[in-house]
Amino acid sequence: MSTKATNILVPVISVILGLIVGAIIMLVSGYNPVDGYLALWNGIFGDLYTVGETLRQITPYLLAGLAVAFAFRSGLFNIGVEGQLIVGWFAAAYVGVAVELPKIIHLPLAILAAAAAGALWGFVPGLLKAKFHVHEVIVTIMMNYIALHVTNALIKTVSGDGDRTESIFASASLRSEFFENLTEFSRLHYGIILALVMVGVMWFILEKTTLGFELKAVGFNHNASQYAGMNVNKNIVLAMVISGAFAGLGGAMEALGTFEYVSSKAGFTGIGFDGIAVALLGMNTPLGVIFGATLFGSLKYGALNMPNAAGIPLEIVEIVIAVIIFFVASGYVIRLFLLRAAKKKEAK
Amino acid sequence: MSFLEVLYFIVPSAIFYAAPLILVAIGGVFSERSGVINIGLEGLMVIGAFVGILFNLFFADTFGNATPWLSLIAAMAAALLLSLVHAVASISFRADQTVSGVAINLLAIALALYLVKKIFGKGQTDFITERFSRNDIPFLSDIPVIGPMFFSSVYYTSVLAIAVAILAWFVIYKTPFGLRLRSVGEHPMAADTMGINVARMRYVAVMISGALAGIGGAIYAQTISGDFGHATINGQGFMALAAMIFGKWHPLGAMGAALFFGFAQSLSIVGPSIPYIQDIPNVFLLILPYVLTILALAGFIGRANAPKANGIPYIKGQR
Numbered sequence: 001m002s003t004k005a006t007n008i009l010v011p012v013i014s015v016i017l018g019l020i021v022g023a024i025i026m027l028v029s030g031y032n033p034v035d036g037y038l039a040l041w042n043g044i045f046g047d048l049y050t051v052g053e054t055l056r057q058i059t060p061y062l063l064a065g066l067a068v069a070f071a072f073r074s075g076l077f078n079i080g081v082e083g084q085l086i087v088g089w090f091a092a093a094y095v096g097v098a099v100e101l102p103k104i105i106h107l108p109l110a111i112l113a114a115a116a117a118g119a120l121w122g123f124v125p126g127l128l129k130a131k132f133h134v135h136e137v138i139v140t141i142m143m144n145y146i147a148l149h150v151t152n153a154l155i156k157t158v159s160g161d162g163d164r165t166e167s168i169f170a171s172a173s174l175r176s177e178f179f180e181n182l183t184e185f186s187r188l189h190y191g192i193i194l195a196l197v198m199v200g201v202m203w204f205i206l207e208k209t210t211l212g213f214e215l216k217a218v219g220f221n222h223n224a225s226q227y228a229g230m231n232v233n234k235n236i237v238l239a240m241v242i243s244g245a246f247a248g249l250g251g252a253m254e255a256l257g258t259f260e261y262v263s264s265k266a267g268f269t270g271i272g273f274d275g276i277a278v279a280l281l282g283m284n285t286p287l288g289v290i291f292g293a294t295l296f297g298s299l300k301y302g303a304l305n306m307p308n309a310a311g312i313p314l315e316i317v318e319i320v321i322a323v324i325i326f327f328v329a330s331g332y333v334i335r336l337f338l339l340r341a342a343k344k345k346e347a348k
Numbered sequence: 349m350s351f352l353e354v355l356y357f358i359v360p361s362a363i364f365y366a367a368p369l370i371l372v373a374i375g376g377v378f379s380e381r382s383g384v385i386n387i388g389l390e391g392l393m394v395i396g397a398f399v400g401i402l403f404n405l406f407f408a409d410t411f412g413n414a415t416p417w418l419s420l421i422a423a424m425a426a427a428l429l430l431s432l433v434h435a436v437a438s439i440s441f442r443a444d445q446t447v448s449g450v451a452i453n454l455l456a457i458a459l460a461l462y463l464v465k466k467i468f469g470k471g472q473t474d475f476i477t478e479r480f481s482r483n484d485i486p487f488l489s490d491i492p493v494i495g496p497m498f499f500s501s502v503y504y505t506s507v508l509a510i511a512v513a514i515l516a517w518f519v520i521y522k523t524p525f526g527l528r529l530r531s532v533g534e535h536p537m538a539a540d541t542m543g544i545n546v547a548r549m550r551y552v553a554v555m556i557s558g559a560l561a562g563i564g565g566a567i568y569a570q571t572i573s574g575d576f577g578h579a580t581i582n583g584q585g586f587m588a589l590a591a592m593i594f595g596k597w598h599p600l601g602a603m604g605a606a607l608f609f610g611f612a613q614s615l616s617i618v619g620p621s622i623p624y625i626q627d628i629p630n631v632f633l634l635i636l637p638y639v640l641t642i643l644a645l646a647g648f649i650g651r652a653n654a655p656k657a658n659g660i661p662y663i664k665g666q667r
Binding site: 025029030077079124128132134135137138139141142143145146149150152153266267273276280313315316318319321322323325326328329330331332333 | 385387433437440441442443444446447448450451452453454455457458459461462463465466578579582583586589590593629630631634635638639641642645646647654
């Protein structure tokens with residue numbers, strides 16, 4: 001079997017295994033899995049409104065997935081997408097409420113602020129990796145917590161001891177009347193177009209530019225890249241900065257599109273962590289991220305319907321997602337299994 | 349408030365907050381010393397906290413005073429089972445250990461909340477009735493100055509945590525088992541050549557980390573929060589991970605770091621009532637452990653060397 005076929009089969013099998021484990025858990029705990037998955041399906045595709053909301057949910061996943069995938073391609077594991085997204089969310093909302101400008105300036109400014117904040121949050125682990133060889137995984141985890149506490153404190157300062165900022169000015173909003181009319185007034189906003197453009201941007205950077213070539217080379221083997229005269233340290237920092245910028249844009253989707261404000265958080269949003277799953281499932285390619293984000297965005301939004309329609313706690317979908325990640329990570333075993341199956345066929 | 353009064357106030361509270369961190373961080377030391385990164389500590393702690401509270405609620409009438417202690421055993425068993433999932437993935441299935449750890453974290457919180465909603469029909473459990481009691485340690489609490497600071501009205505769970513840290517130091521540095529554990533984490537091929545079963549050592553180490561993280565989670569839930577919900581653990585596992593690194597993968601170092609982080613945590617909670625400290629914005633105390641860990645890793649606070657084979661699956665016969 002060709003590697004390309006197994007590359008596609010591994011995620012597909014993982015998703016199926018995840019859904020099977022979810023069904024078993026529902027069955028064991030006394031729920032009807034058919035009802036459960038039916039409620040999930042209706043929660044995703046029930047009517048135009050739910051489809052709109054599902055698409056809205058997919059938007060930040062696209063960007064979080066791109067962020068993780070982009071770092072992965074350069075051989076870096078960015079667990080800090082969550083923190084980068086949170087600071088991006090704050091930065092965009094802050095620009096959205098702090099000034100009132102013509103839309104043509106205000107909206108891009110707020111979006112750029114989010115990207116810059118995320119980039120800054122990616123710059124720190126990138127720099128530490130390049131200069132001091134500190135493993136980026138631990139630094140990005142710590143940066144997540146710093147982001148959470150710092151933005152909570154900033155929200156308190158900005159809002160005058162409140163728990164959330166004012167809603168942003170309309171001039172910074174991504175709200176779309178066109179989409180609203182199309183989807184029975186869901187919160188679907190223009191961010192999805194920006195997110196899809198960014199998928200294209202990632203593809204372009206990786207496949208069509210020297211920078212992308214160097215980043216991929218560093219990801220494959222940084223000693224060889226060094227020997228070939230590439231500036232490995234610069235590439236590591238750049239990769240983390242770009243990855244952080246993607247994540248920051250994910251935050252802008254929430255700040256300027258879905259919620260139009262930022263509130264202080266008791267815990268993480270989870271979007272950044274699910275971004276890891278999105279990227280893994282998409283095999284770290286831009287096109288794969290679209291599939292991964294669509295799957296996870298749909299599962300997440302559809303799950304909201306499960307408690308109402310079937311009386312099943314929505315956490316079942318989180319369990320399914322965790323199991324999928326687990327199996328994708330254990331791809332070696334699935335590959336081994338596929339290889340053996342293929343050999344048996346040949347022997348016959 | 350005099351300086352001594354402040355110390356009487358803050359030191360016991362620091363130890364109180366540090367106890368779960370110490371146990372979980374020591375668990376991390378075992379796992380990573382054997383060469384398996386365990387980002388899943390947070391999830392293992394969540395399962396420990398959940399099972400601990402659940403056992404306490406169900407059996408408080410049966411076991412009375414002994415319930416919290418028996419809950420620790422139940423929590424330990426549950427987290428140990430979950431840690432096996434991480435072990436199978438990262439040792440036998442050669443999964444990326446970081447990704448597997450992330451999956452463990454997601455799985456644990458989702459599974460715990462799913463069961464909470466199934467059993468209690470709401471997002472969090474009831475409050476437990478049987479709690480750990482505080483005791484004066486005989487004789488030691490009579491020592492002037494030090495007695496009231498360290499030995500009066502302490503939780504025996506804190507004593508347990510410190511005892512485990514010392515025991516872990518002895519096991520890792522003074523026994524053949526510890527030597528094998530470390531050799532597997534530094535150079536698994538050399539260890540394999542000497543006849544050490546690398547996979548089995550790593551399995552055992554990950555299971556120890558699961559057991560300790562489960563106990564730590566149950567102690568946290570039963571002493572600090574009193575119930576279980578989505579925000580009960582909320583990063584304590586990552587804080588323990590930070591303590592492990594800050595303590596340079598050494599049991600006593602990890603204990604020291606955990607005590608310091610416990611101090612920072614208690615400051616951020618009781619700080620507003622202490623002069624001088626109340627002037628420091630709370631956010632600085634909240635982010636202190638994480639900032640210190642980054643600085644420690646960058647080598648600004650002495651070099652911290654991770655076990656060499658940490659995070660690399662060992663594949664027999666591969667050079």
